Amino acid sequence: MHALLVEDDDRMAQALGTALTQRGHTIRRVGRALDAxxxxxxxxxxxxxxxxxxxxxxxxxxxxxxxxDAPLIVVTARCEERDIVQGLRAGADDYVVKPFRMAELMARIDTVRRRTAPPHGHPDGTGASVHTGDVEIDIAGRAVMVAGAQVQLTRREFDVLAFLAARPDEVHSREQILDRIWGDAFLAASRSLDVHVAGIRAKTGRTDLVRTVRGFGYQLGSPSPGGGSSSLGDERDGGG
Incomplete structure (x- = not known):
C-alpha cells in the first residue's frame, strides 16, 4: 500500500514513516497542504x-x-469534540488524537482498509438496491437517490446506511454497527456513529430514514418527503 503522510512535525513523521515501512507500506511524506x-x-x-x-x-x-476517495485517518493533537465531529463530517474514516499508541494506530489503519475495500455487493453478499419511501440505496453502486436526485454521502455514512438497509426489518444495536463498520464495538463510548447518522439524515433531508431505538441502536426507517420523527425514543438515549 502506498500511503500519503501529511505531517509537518519531523519527529512524528519519522516515527510514523518507520512504523508504516516496517509493515511493508511505501510512504510519501509532505508537510504542506499544497503538496498534499x-x-x-x-x-x-x-x-x-x-x-x-x-x-x-x-x-x-x-x-x-x-x-x-482513498481511506483517510486524521492524526492530530486536536481533541475537542467539535474538531472530532467536524473531521468525521468532512469525510475522515477515523480520528486519532495524539499522543497515541503506535500499535493502536496501525490496527486502526488495518481496520479502515478492510472496511473501505472495494465492495463485492452489499454486506449480505448481494448487489440489490433497497427502496424505502422515496429513497433508493444502491449497495453495489454505492449511491443514494432521494426523490430521483443523487445525494452524496461520505464513505462511512454510506457504509452505515447500507448496513441498516441489508436487513431493514431488524433493529441493530450500536455495538453491532460499530463492530461491523468500524471494527470496534468499544467505540460505543464515542459519538462517531451518532455523527454519521446525523449526516445521513441531514444530507438526505429524510430525518426518519434512520430510526433511533431508545437505549439500543438504529433501524432503517420508511421516510416521507416531509421528513418526520427520527426516533422510536429519545435521540440522546439511542445515541449512548
Missing part, C-alpha cells in the same frame, strides 16, 4: 495532521475529499 493536494491522487491511504502551516487541516480535508 498535489500528491493525493497517487495515494492508497492518507494520514492527515490538522496542524499544518499553510492551511487549516479541516479545510484541507474537505478539499482532499473533492478529488480523492
Amino acid at each position: 493536494l498535489r500528491h493525493v491522487r497517487e495515494a492508497e491511504f492518507v494520514l492527515l495532521d490538522l496542524g499544518l502551516p499553510d492551511l487549516d487541516g479541516l479545510e484541507l480535508l474537505r478539499r482532499l475529499r473533492t478529488v480523492c
